Amino acid sequence: MTEAEWWEFENVEAMAKQIADDIEFIIKQAIEKKGRALIIVPGGSTPKLVFPTLAARDLDWSKVTLMLTDDRLVAKDNPLSNFGLLTKHFGNSGAELVSLIDENYLDDRAAAGRAADQKLASYKWPADLVWLGMGNDGHTASIFPGPNFDEAVNGPRERRALGLLPVPLPPEAPVARVTLSLSTLASAHTVMVVITGDHKRTVLTDALKEGASSRLPVGRVLGETEASIDVYWSK
Template sequence: MEKSFQIDNLSVKIYGQTKEMGAAAADYVTRKLKDAIEKKGRANLILATGASQFSFLEALQTKEIDWGKITVFHLDEYKGVSESHPASFRKYLKERILNKVAPKKIYFLNGDAPNLQLEINNYEEALKAHPIDIACIGIGENGHIAFNDPGVADFKDPKLVKVVELDEACRNQQLGEGWFPTFADVPKEAVTLTITAIMNCKAISCVVPDERKSRAVYNSLYRDISTSCPASILRTHPETVLFLDKGSASLIK
């Protein structure tokens, strides 16, 4: 680790290499899961997707964790996208970790459910029944957490799950990461956990690599806590660690 410091309640840890960053986040998440299992015999976990999570998920699946005692939720999904679509987050999580570790129970957000409102209601009830011990998230290039882009983010959202419109910066990020062939192919809407749902989690691991995220990281740490940069709210959470690599931390003095 190159540097560690705190801003408000937020712990920030900077690593020289992306792989080192991912391994450190996996260590932190593993400790939180084991603590929960030791205290109550089970743990509840939220996992994120996207290119930012590659190194973390690769490291997490190598840890000695009793996955048979863990219930997993995921953070968001495109509206109308089937699980077989290359960009599906359900497909991503199954292929990158869940099929390999076999958790006790998995709750997926089915963005193509025939009755989407019923799907959202059921997911909210499942979240209420399983208080989350640790959420694993990232920060988007526009400062979003989950799909709570600046235009739809609400720090006092009464909902835990909702359908949102994706802004142009968010959709360009999905295109730039290679999930879709053209901008027109990127969905305009998604189903997402709200900021309320994320902030309700007992602990949060936020993994943010790459220089393209450096401006969003800077704004999250040093600008006003505001929905213009939704991730800035993480500075108010009592147990959040932000894991950065050299690229994403490049604007930090």
């Protein structure tokens, strides 16, 4: 079983404010300790609430690197791009924004993954924070259950990123992905998981009970996490 501390909120707005507060604290601590912060965030609906609040905080953004847990293999100006969301809210902050997508490889997920992996080798790991979301099927980042699950979780530990094709393709974003690897996500100094709704609470609870042998991607990632895990939940 994987241990996690749960934080429950009456509504998603209150949860979003607390997430922004906690990320601000982590950034300040990292800058004070080592001069720079590496923060990994997801795309999705909750970040859309958190990012405007966080971006308005009085931080030395020039010492912050923001990176995504995963992104769709599309151009940066495509509405499906998670990097577009990051740019919208933090593009004028002074933070370093890191895209996982090399637009030279939009038609080749394997090459796109290798390009991202090579790019990320120049950064100082582990990350100070990895913020994970979770889908109804237990996927996290772009590590999905299905035929590509083993490829995603069993690669070399030094690999930072890889290209994957979810099967079946999610109808809202039917494209390949580039995702950070299990070892990269699990090695962060702090890991937070943010979910909403009763169904996701049940899925995550089951995944935590299964631990590192979980059949669900989120369970596998959290099962290999050595840092403390904080779960933020709201209806």
